Amino acid sequence: MNSSYLIQRLMHAILVVFVVSVIAFLLGSFTGDPVTSVLGVDATPEARAALRMRLGLDDPLLLQYVRYLGRVFTGDFGMSYIAQRPVIDVILERVPATLELAATALVFSLGIGIPLGVIAAVHHRKMWSSALMTISVVGVSLPTFVVGIFLILIFSVTLGWLPSFGRGETVRLGGWETGLLTPSGLRSLLLPGFALAISQVALVARLVRAEMLEVLRAEYIRFARARGIPDNRVNFKHALRNTLIPIITVSGIQLGYLLAFAVVVEQVFQWPGLGTLFLSALTQTDLPVVTAFLMVVACFFVFTNLVVDFLYALADPRLKMGAKA
Amino acid sequence: MKLRGTLILLATTAVLSLAQPVMAETLKFAGTTAALTFDPHSTNDFVTTSIVRQVYESLVELDADMNPIPGLAAKWEPVGESTWRLTLRPNVKFHDGSVMTAEDVAFSVKRQASAALYKTLFGNITDAKVVDGSTVDIISKGADPILPVKLTRLFVMSQKWATDNGVATVPALGTQGTEAFSLRHANGTGPMLLAEQIPGQKTVFKKNDAWWGTFKGNLTDAVYTAINSAPTRVAALLSGEVDMITDLPLQDIPRVEQTPKMSVVDGPQRLFMELEMDGTRDLALATTDKSGQPLKANPFKDVRVRRAIAHGINAQLIVDRIMRGKAKVIGIGSAPGFSGYQADLDQHWKYDVDLSKKLLAEAGYPDGFTTTLNCPLERYVNTDEICKAVSSMLARVGIDVKVNGMVWPEFAKMLTNGPNSSFHLIGAAGNSGDVQDTFVAVMATRDKSRGQQNWAMWTNPQFDAVTDELVKTLDPKRRNELYREGLKIARDNVHAVYLHQPFLTWAMTAAVKIPVRADSTVMLQNVEIKR
Numbered sequence: 020m021n022s023s024y025l026i027q028r029l030m031h032a033i034l035v036v037f038v039v040s041v042i043a044f045l046l047g048s049f050t051g052d053p054v055t056s057v058l059g060v061d062a063t064p065e066a067r068a069a070l071r072m073r074l075g076l077d078d079p080l081l082l083q084y085v086r087y088l089g090r091v092f093t094g095d096f097g098m099s100y101i102a103q104r105p106v107i108d109v110i111l112e113r114v115p116a117t118l119e120l121a122a123t124a125l126v127f128s129l130g131i132g133i134p135l136g137v138i139a140a141v142h143h144r145k146m147w148s149s150a151l152m153t154i155s156v157v158g159v160s161l162p163t164f165v166v167g168i169f170l171i172l173i174f175s176v177t178l179g180w181l182p183s184f185g186r187g188e189t190v191r192l193g194g195w196e197t198g199l200l201t202p203s204g205l206r207s208l209l210l211p212g213f214a215l216a217i218s219q220v221a222l223v224a225r226l227v228r229a230e231m232l233e234v235l236r237a238e239y240i241r242f243a244r245a246r247g248i249p250d251n252r253v254n255f256k257h258a259l260r261n262t263l264i265p266i267i268t269v270s271g272i273q274l275g276y277l278l279a280f281a282v283v284v285e286q287v288f289q290w291p292g293l294g295t296l297f298l299s300a301l302t303q304t305d306l307p308v309v310t311a312f313l314m315v316v317a318c319f320f321v322f323t324n325l326v327v328d329f330l331y332a333l334a335d336p337r338l339k340m341g342a343k344a
Numbered sequence: 345m346k347l348r349g350t351l352i353l354l355a356t357t358a359v360l361s362l363a364q365p366v367m368a369e370t371l372k373f374a375g376t377t378a379a380l381t382f383d384p385h386s387t388n389d390f391v392t393t394s395i396v397r398q399v400y401e402s403l404v405e406l407d408a409d410m411n412p413i414p415g416l417a418a419k420w421e422p423v424g425e426s427t428w429r430l431t432l433r434p435n436v437k438f439h440d441g442s443v444m445t446a447e448d449v450a451f452s453v454k455r456q457a458s459a460a461l462y463k464t465l466f467g468n469i470t471d472a473k474v475v476d477g478s479t480v481d482i483i484s485k486g487a488d489p490i491l492p493v494k495l496t497r498l499f500v501m502s503q504k505w506a507t508d509n510g511v512a513t514v515p516a517l518g519t520q521g522t523e524a525f526s527l528r529h530a531n532g533t534g535p536m537l538l539a540e541q542i543p544g545q546k547t548v549f550k551k552n553d554a555w556w557g558t559f560k561g562n563l564t565d566a567v568y569t570a571i572n573s574a575p576t577r578v579a580a581l582l583s584g585e586v587d588m589i590t591d592l593p594l595q596d597i598p599r600v601e602q603t604p605k606m607s608v609v610d611g612p613q614r615l616f617m618e619l620e621m622d623g624t625r626d627l628a629l630a631t632t633d634k635s636g637q638p639l640k641a642n643p644f645k646d647v648r649v650r651r652a653i654a655h656g657i658n659a660q661l662i663v664d665r666i667m668r669g670k671a672k673v674i675g676i677g678s679a680p681g682f683s684g685y686q687a688d689l690d691q692h693w694k695y696d697v698d699l700s701k702k703l704l705a706e707a708g709y710p711d712g713f714t715t716t717l718n719c720p721l722e723r724y725v726n727t728d729e730i731c732k733a734v735s736s737m738l739a740r741v742g743i744d745v746k747v748n749g750m751v752w753p754e755f756a757k758m759l760t761n762g763p764n765s766s767f768h769l770i771g772a773a774g775n776s777g778d779v780q781d782t783f784v785a786v787m788a789t790r791d792k793s794r795g796q797q798n799w800a801m802w803t804n805p806q807f808d809a810v811t812d813e814l815v816k817t818l819d820p821k822r823r824n825e826l827y828r829e830g831l832k833i834a835r836d837n838v839h840a841v842y843l844h845q846p847f848l849t850w851a852m853t854a855a856v857k858i859p860v861r862a863d864s865t866v867m868l869q870n871v872e873i874k875r
Contacts, residue, residue, distance in 0.1 A: 051753025055760045058461060059388060061775060061785060061797050066463045067760070073516070102543055103381055103515060104523040109544075168575050175583040183579045184571050289571045291545050299377070299544070299572070304753045 028328050032321040036314070040091075043313035044084050051304035057100050074100075091314070097307040101300070106307045109296065110315060115196050116186060117292030120284070121277040123212035125270060128219035133259075133266070135220070136227025141254050143232060152228065155221035163280055167214040167287035174210060182207050184289040211288040215280055219273055226269060230262040237261075271327050275320050369873040370565040371856060373588040373866060374577055378544045378570035383526035384499035385452075385514045388461040393497070394865040395547055395568055399439075400499040400532035403430060403449070404492050410614070410681045410777060410862045412492050416444065416500050416533065420492050422818055423481065428491050432478045436533050436556050438502045444533055446474040451503040453482055459514040464785070464796065465494055465775050487816045489823065493683055494776040505531040535559065535869035536566065545570065549868060561857075561871040581606070581851055587873075588852035590864060594668045594726060600851045610670055610847040611860030614777045616679045617724060618840040619657075619717075619734065620800035621650055622766035629766040630716035634744065639713060644766060648707040650838035654693040656700035656741040657734055659843050666729045671844040676831045677772070677782055679845035681862040684779030684827040689835075692842070700741040712742025718768035719747050720755040725846045731769055763799040770799060771846075777863075779827050783811045787830075787839055800840055807833045 054062075054070050071077050075086065090097060096106035135155065142148040175183035187203030189196045198204030234240060235258055243253050278293075285294030293312060300308035379395040381387050387396075405415035419431040436444040453472035456462050468484040475481055482491065506512050506526070515524035530538040535555045540548040549566040551559075569586070571577040574593045580586045582603060592600065592608060600606050621644035622628050628642040643649045663671045675692035678685045704712060719731035728749060735745040745767075750758065758764050774781040788794040788811045789803040810830040817823050835842075848864055857872040 050751075052757040052760060055756045056753060060756050060760055061464050062461075062760075063463050063467065063796060064792070066460050070460060101380060103386065103527060104543065108523070168579075171576060171579045175585070176579050179583055182585060183583055184576050184585070185569065287573055287576055289569075289573065289576055295572070296544070302751070302753065 024332060025329070028325060032325055035321050036317055039317035040088070040310075040314055041084070043310045043317075044087060045080075046309065046313070050301060050309075053100055053304045053306050056304035087310075096311045099300075099305055099308045101303045101305040102308070106311045109308060110293070110311055111194070112196070113291065113293045113296045116198070116290060117278065117281055117285070117294065119198060119208065120211055120215065120281055120290060120292060121274060123208045124215035124219070124277050124281075125273065127212055127216035128223050128273070129266070129270065131216070132220045132223025133227050135224040137231055137254060137259060137262075139224065139228045140231035140235060141250075143228070152221075152225065155224050158217045159221045161217070163214060163218060163283045164287050166217055167211070167284055170210045170214055171287075181210050183210070186291060211284050211290050214287070215277060215284045218280060219276065222273070223266065223269070226266060227262055230265055231258060234258045234261050268327060268330070271323050275323055278316065278319065368565060369563045369875075370567065371563050371588065371868065371871050371873060372567045372569070372586040373590070374569045374571045374580060374586045375590040376570065376572055376577075379541065379547050379568070380543065381524075381527045382530045382538060382541050383511065383515065383524060384501065384532075385456040385459045385462065386524070386526070390864070394863065396499070396530075397534070397865050398536040398549055398566075398868050399530045399534045399538045400501060401534045402496050403498050403500065404495040406496050406861070406863065408859060408861065410683070412496060412683075415496070416449070417495070420495075422489075426484050426487055428482045428484075428488070429475070430480045430482065432480065433556065434478060437554055438505065438533055439531050439537050439552060439554075440502065440505060441554075442502060442504065444500065444502070446477055446480050448503050449480045449500055450474050451506070452500045453480070453498060455501070455506070455512070455514060456498055460516075465497060487818065489815070489818045490683070490776060490778045490780050493778045497776065500533060501526075502531050539565075555869070557869065559869045561869060561873070563868060563871045563873055566868050566871075578851070581853070584853070587856045588850065588858060588866070590848070590850050590866070592849040592851040594670055594849070596851075597668065597670070597849065605854040606851060607854060608849060608851050609858075609860050610849045611862060612672065612679065612681045612845055613848045613862050613864060614679070614681050615724075615771050615773045616674055616677075616845045617727075617730070617769065617771050617843045618677070619653070619767070619769055619843065620802075620840045621653065621838075623800055623802035623839075625766060625801070628715065629764065630746075630748075631766055632714050634711055634714055636714070642766070643707065643709060643713055643715075646707045647837055648703045649709065650841075651693070652700045652703035652707070652741060653738065653743070654838050654841045655696045655703070656743070657737050657841060657843075658695040659692050660695070662730055662733055663844050666726050666733060667844060667846060670847045670849055671725075672847070673844050674842045675835065677787060677834050677839060677842060678779050678831060681845075682774060682777055682779050682782070684823070686828050686831055689828060689831055697741055704742060709742070712744065714744040714746070715767050716746045716748050718755065718758065718765045719749045720752055720768075720770065721749045723752045723755075724771045727769060730843070734769070759799050763801065765799065768799070772797070779831070780811075780814055783807075783814060783830050787811075787834055802837075802839045804833060804837055804839070807837075807839075 054067050058066055058070060075083060098104065099106050099109050102109050135151065139148045139152055171183045174181045185207060186198045187207035188201040189198045189204055190200045198207060240253060240258055243257050281292060282294035282297060285292045286298055297312045300312065375391055377391045379392045380389055381392065382396055384396045384400045402415050403417040404412045407413045416433055416436060417430040418433045421429050423429045432446060432449060438444060450472040453469065457466040457469040468486065468488055469482060470485055471483045473481045509525040511524050511526040527543065528541045535552055535557060536549040537552045539550045547568040551564045571580055577589050578596045581589045597608050600608050622642060623645060625642050627638065628644055631639060633639055659673045663669065663673050673692050674690055676686065676690050717731055717734060720727055731747045735747050738745050772782060772786050775785065784794055785797045787798060787802065787807060789808050790798045790801060807830060810826050810833065814823065814826040817826060848860055850860055852858060855873060855875050858866055859870060861867060
């Protein structure tokens with residue numbers, strides 16, 4: 020393992036987080052005026068001035084930024100203007116909901132995408148298999164919120180099977196609020212999880228299909244077939260196993276996408292996660308929350324990318340020789 | 345026969361209620377946003393206040409028609425120039441069992457008057473003094489004739505509870521540290537107890553059996569959830585997951601009405617939409633002649649142009665088509681539900697394209713001009729469509745209007761950091777619901793103490809004189825004359841083009857009966873559930 024390569028990746032990650040922190044800090048001043056959103060449009064000029072003063076909004080931007088960074092380094096993200104609570108609490112309590120949703124969506128997208136891809140690869144000469152792939156593209160191109168509303172219409176309003184909003188009953192495990200341990204919590208996960216997964220299913224299916232076609236041409240597969248091992252066993256045991264390695268990598272990257280799309284899905288299903296928090300903070304010009312959210316998401320992306328890089332470095336000996344950024 | 349039946353029914357109910365515990369009746373209802381906090385003095389958010397109102401009560405209450413009636417104060421009378429004397433309702437208990445005292449009331453008045461968010465409403469209160477065990481004097485800087493109406497927003501909390509839990513003063517925003525105790529906990533006197541508050545998500549209530557009032561409904565529990573996305577909120581109602589929703593989108597009304605066992609109710613609210621036009625600048629912003637050259641003057645300052653715009657807009661059509669009938673056309677700067685509203689004066693300008701063109705020509709704009717209408721999106725009902733309709737109606741009289749839609753934070757910033765707009769659509773609400781507030785905040789000339797929300801920068805000396813007298817006058821008869829005078833001056837000079845008062849629309853299942861209130865509060869003690 021070449022340490023200079025990793026150090027380079029790490030420096031790169033720090034740079035990204037720094038740039039995001041600047042953008043996140045500036046973004047707030049474009050959207051609205053925090054004082055107006057806290058006090059309303061009918062506040063007296065004195066009350067407005069007093070609040071601006073107390074929040075330090077009259078200081079030069081650079082000074083505000085430096086002060087902000089200093090606080091962040093001590094783990095203090097400040098107080099939310101609107102929720103009137105420490106930002107760190109507001110964000111942390113929303114993390115479990117979003118992660119459980121993203122994980123569910125990941126399971127769905129792999130659970131549906133992998134079999135689809137395998138079938139499409141095995142029968143790649145047949146008309147219906149390419150039709151299947153074409154249909155799967157439709158899944159990608161449908162806007163997520165439309166899918167969400169449709170699912171609600173079918174499964175909640177018409178059939179009355181599944182809840183249309185919220186997380187159902189949750190259980191506290193230490194600091195983690197989970198919906199995975201109650202029937203209503205699990206039922207609540209199905210629709211949003213599926214709505215979030217549907218855009219990813221096609222991606223997974225296409226990737227599996229491409230890899231699988233590659234593998235199916237390999238010597239050892241032909242050899243296995245020649246030995247008279249049943250087709251299913253060849254396809255799903257020997258071939259799929261070698262197909263999965265790139266899939267695992269893609270799953271890591273997918274988590275990032277899932278988090279991004281979760282904002283839309285959470286809004287549709289009123290899922291109490293980071294996405295709904297972010298949107299309401301934006302509409303209320305709750306600057307500390309908006310900034311902290313963007314920082315958290317940036318750190319998450321950078322971290323997953325680092326891990327992926329690291330795993331590649333382990334897997335690919337060429338990276339150990341010379342660093343390629 | 346009928347009486348006998350009733351008696352038998354009553355007897356059976358009595359026996360049954362002795363025989364078994366009261367059935368739990370839970371109302372699940374949903375609105376657009378969640379309650380931010382349960383500290384009644386540290387929020388003036390409309391939705392939060394309507395949720396907090398179940399647990400904390402105000403000194404003065406409102407009846408169904410928005411008239412002030414006794415609340416925690418049984419009586420109020422002016423004493424001298426600047427004092428209101430309140431006689432408190434006896435035997436009121438807080439949820440922790442302690443009795444409400446005059447000290448609690450004085451404490452609450454001072455606590456709320458010092459809150460940053462209530463400077464506009466209660467900033468003139470200088471002191472609250474305990475006279476005796478059941479009497480409190482509220483003293484303000486100068487006269488405050490509408491203080492009783494304002495007291496419908498003054499909530500009483502227990503002094504001891506607040507002191508014991510470190511919230512004797514309103515938690516100041518931006519001060520470091522942890523969340524205030526009053527954010528999730530409450531100790532009010534109201535008909536409902538706060539069982540659980542999850543900030544930003546949901547609120548759970550329990551019936552307060554020790555409440556001093558009479559329950560008109562029969563519910564024992566209630567759960568309020570925020571469902572921000574309108575289609576999801578409607579779906580939650582249609583699928584039976586909630587019993588009632590507020591803010592039903594207009595386009596979903598037919599859908600809900602056609603669903604069996606569902607009903608839609610509507611009612612007026614203290615809000616009206618108006619088009620405001622720049623009354624101060626010498627050159628209007630984003631306004632030119634048809635070829636894009638600057639104009640010599642600000643056309644909006646000419647009352648003939650204002651009248652041309654008023655006659656050139658078909659407000660009834662906007663109500664019928666865009667508001668689908670769920671609004672009332674208005675012609676004065678007030679609406680039903682406001683104290684001081686004058687029904688007989690409420691005549692909208694006649695829709696008359698020819699008159700409008702004639703007025704424009706008289707004012708020196710025979711070819712009209714080009715301007716920009718700033719339009720707030722998503723805060724009020726269907727504003728986007730209203731702005732587009734206004735634009736196409738004015739095009740017919742020769743005024744080309746470009747619609748500039750903005751999300752609310754951006755729009756609000758434009759107003760408060762300026763106002764940097766010469767022509768915009770906005771909703772006027774008035775802080776306490778008295779027309780005097782509309783005069784002082786929205787129509788009076790902008791200066792240090794008045795016209796905080798006069799975004800039109802409209803100015804009229806006669807009107808200001810009326811306002812000056814009104815804020816000092818206690819005599820109801822004289823006040824009424826002044827209301828009428830002020831509303832007339834504002835309309836004759838087209839302070840703004842008044843459009844309509846949007847209705848509140850609620851939807852509910854047949855199992856529940858909930859009367860609509862103009863301040864959009866679901867009064868849980870009046871909710872009847874029949875399953």
